[in-house]
Amino acid sequence: MSTRNLDNELHFSAERLRRQIQLILQGWGMSTERARLTARLMVETDLLGVESHGISMLPQYELLLQRGGLSIDAEPRLVKETGATALWDGGAGLGHAVSHAAIHQAIQTARRFGVALGGVFNSHHFGAAGVYVREATRQGLIALVTSSAQGILVVPTRARVPVLGTNPIAFGAPAGDDHAPVILDMATSTTAANKIKLMAMRDQTLPDGWVIDGQGHTVTHAGAARRLLTERTGGGLTPLGGSPDLASHKGYGLALMAQILSANLNGASFAAGQADQRKNGQPDNVGHSFLVIDPAFFSGGAAFATGMANMVDFLHHTPALQPDEPVLVPGDPELAAYDRRQQQGVPLPDILRAQVAEIAGRAGVDFLLDRADAPGAGT
Numbered sequence: 054m055s056t057r058n059l060d061n062e063l064h065f066s067a068e069r070l071r072r073q074i075q076l077i078l079q080g081w082g083m084s085t086e087r088a089r090l091t092a093r094l095m096v097e098t099d100l101l102g103v104e105s106h107g108i109s110m111l112p113q114y115e116l117l118l119q120r121g122g123l124s125i126d127a128e129p130r131l132v133k134e135t136g137a138t139a140l141w142d143g144g145a146g147l148g149h150a151v152s153h154a155a156i157h158q159a160i161q162t163a164r165r166f167g168v169a170l171g172g173v174f175n176s177h178h179f180g181a182a183g184v185y186v187r188e189a190t191r192q193g194l195i196a197l198v199t200s201s202a203q204g205i206l207v208v209p210t211r212a213r214v215p216v217l218g219t220n221p222i223a224f225g226a227p228a229g230d231d232h233a234p235v236i237l238d239m240a241t242s243t244t245a246a247n248k249i250k251l252m253a254m255r256d257q258t259l260p261d262g263w264v265i266d267g268q269g270h271t272v273t274h275a276g277a278a279r280r281l282l283t284e285r286t287g288g289g290l291t292p293l294g295g296s297p298d299l300a301s302h303k304g305y306g307l308a309l310m311a312q313i314l315s316a317n318l319n320g321a322s323f324a325a326g327q328a329d330q331r332k333n334g335q336p337d338n339v340g341h342s343f344l345v346i347d348p349a350f351f352s353g354g355a356a357f358a359t360g361m362a363n364m365v366d367f368l369h370h371t372p373a374l375q376p377d378e379p380v381l382v383p384g385d386p387e388l389a390a391y392d393r394r395q396q397q398g399v400p401l402p403d404i405l406r407a408q409v410a411e412i413a414g415r416a417g418v419d420f421l422l423d424r425a426d427a428p429g430a431g432t
Contacts, residue, residue: 059255059400059430060400060429060430062400062401062402062403062429063400063401063403063406063422063424063425063429064397064398064399064400064401064425064427064428064429064430065398065399065401065422065425065426065427066398066399066426066427067096067099067100067394067395067398067399069421069422069426069427070092070096070099070107070108070399070422071089071092071093071096072092072421073108073409073413073420073421073422074088074091074092074095074096074108074111075088075089075091075092076413076416076418076419076421077111077409077412077413077416077418078091078092078125079418080413080416080417080418081115081118081125081416082125082126083125083126083147084126087126087128087146087150090149090150090153091147091149091150094149094153094180094184095107095108095110095149095180096108096399097181097184097187098180098181098183098184099394099399100390100391100394100395100399101181101183101184101387101388101390101391102386102387102390102391102394103181103183103238103387104248104251104399105245105246105247105248105250105251106180106181106245106247107180107181107399108399108401108405108409109247109250109251109405110178110180110247111408111409111412112408112412113178113247114147114178115412115415117177117337120333120334121333121334122145122177122334122335122336122337123145123146123147123177123336124144124145124146124336125146125147126146127143127144127145127146127147127150127151128144128146128150129141129142129143129144129146129150129151129154129155130142130144131154131158136166137162137163137165137166137168137169137170138169138170138171138172139155139158139159139162139169139170139171139172140171140172140173140174140319140320141154141155141171141172141173141174142173142174142175143173143174143175143176143177143339144175145175145176145177145336145337145338146176146177147176147177147178147179148173148176148177148178148179148180148200148339148341149179149180151173151176151179151341152173152176152179152180152185152341152343153185153188155171155172155173155341155343156171156185156188156189156196156198156343156345157188158171159171159189159196159343159344159345160188160189160192160194160345162345163194163345163346163347164347166350167346167347167349167350167351168344168345168346168347168350169344169345170342170343170344170345171342171343171345172315172318172319172340172341172342172343173319173321173340173341173342173343174316174319174320174321174338174340175321175336175338176321176337176338176339176340176341177203177336177337177339178202178203178337178339179200179339179341181221181223181238182198182199182200182221182222182223182238183198183223183225183236183237183238183387185198185223185343186198186223186224186225186236186238187225187234187236189225189345190225190226190227190234190236191227193227193347193348193349193354193358194227194345194346194347194348195224195225195226195227195345195346195347195348196223196224196225196343196344196345196346197222197223197224197343197344198221198222198223198224198341198342198343198344199220199221199222199223199310199311199314199315199341199342200220200221200311200315200339200340200341200342201218201220201311201312201315201316201321201322201323201324201339201340201341202217202218202219202220202221202324202339203218203322203324203337203339204218204219204246204324205217205218205285205289205324205325205328206218206219206242206246206282206289206290207219207220207241207242207289207290207291207292207305207308208265208288208289208290208291208292209292209305210292210297210301210302210305211297213267213268213269213287213288214267214287214288214289215285215288215289215290215325216325217241217292217305217308217309217312217325218308218312218324219240219241219242219245219246219290219308220240220241220242220307220308220311220312220315221238221239221240221241221245221311222237222239222241222307222310222311223236223237223238223239224236224237224383225237225384226361227357227358227361228358228361228362228364228365229358229359229361229362230358231362232361232362232365232366233384233385233388234384235361235365235382235383235384236383236384236387237383237384238383238384238387239293240293241292241293241304241305241307241308241311242290242291242292242293242304242308243262243263243290243291243292243293243294243295243304244263244290246282246290249263249264249275249278249279249282249290250279251402251405252275253275253276253278253279254402254404254405255275255402256275256276257275258273258274258275259272259273259274259275259278260273261273261295262291262295262296262299263278263290263291263295264278264281264282264288264289264290264291265288265289265291266281266287266288267286267287267288268287268288269288272288291304292304292305292307292308293307293308314342315339315340315341315342316339316340317340318340318342319340319341319342320340321338321339321340322337322338322339322340324337365382368380368381368382369381369382393430396428397427397428397429397430398425398426398427398428398429399427400429400430401422406422409422410422410423
């Protein structure tokens, strides 16, 4: 099976992608302010190389809108605030705006109390969890973000049918002015479902253990794996670890933790447990949680940043197995992708561009991605 080279795909600037997404969201009925914010957060994920959660989500968002479960013009609403905690209602809208509001309120509250927890219910997909922890680390704060998910895609250890979502976890800690923050952003499954979608668009082969069928056999054909996840006939994504021999019970446990913190705590849904009662057009009721910590209340902000910087330097200088593959810390690959894509643009598969063109047409807005406006990686 051939693997298409991303260098041969058309590349687009972040500004062009932001304009395209904003036009479509406004065409659907989202306010200009919310559309601009949502587009910024989506494109940030593409710049960071997390292609599964950026512009590639537009087809899924359109499907949600067509099914009637998504309120595109929803406004986040603060339901309850007590001391260091706050609870937000996403209004059955996309999760970006309410998550941005929740993390920024938690940032302000952590400045007062040293720690803050914001919870969200009645939301939908919120993009990449890591973009929200970055909002905190830019201000010298620590953050932990978790989310539940509507998709029933992940097969628990020892199971043959999917029960959980990919339930992401992100953690971020600042390391001072001269060092990038440490940013861990991960699905609790071996990979994200939307990454399978993009690999299918590019006719790529999956590594062993990412997806299994109903008999527990690995599926490496990306198109077949995509159909398996969509049709839900058995099997699905594996928990982080891939198999019991490689400690998939740990990924399974982390997925449960994210489910409990994001959904059970906030009054959001357990998708698999409510699938039989779910009606067409009913909102997903996804939940998110945002924990923010101000290190100034503990070891002190400057001392914490110095300690982080020293630790990062130590790890970067750890002897590597291969001299040309140095030891990294979480967040390094995304930072490298961000710098590269700011210069070269974001590559888009032809299939995705065609889908976006159709979506723009149905939304009654201009299609802006007919020709590249960035140099690409070949220059």
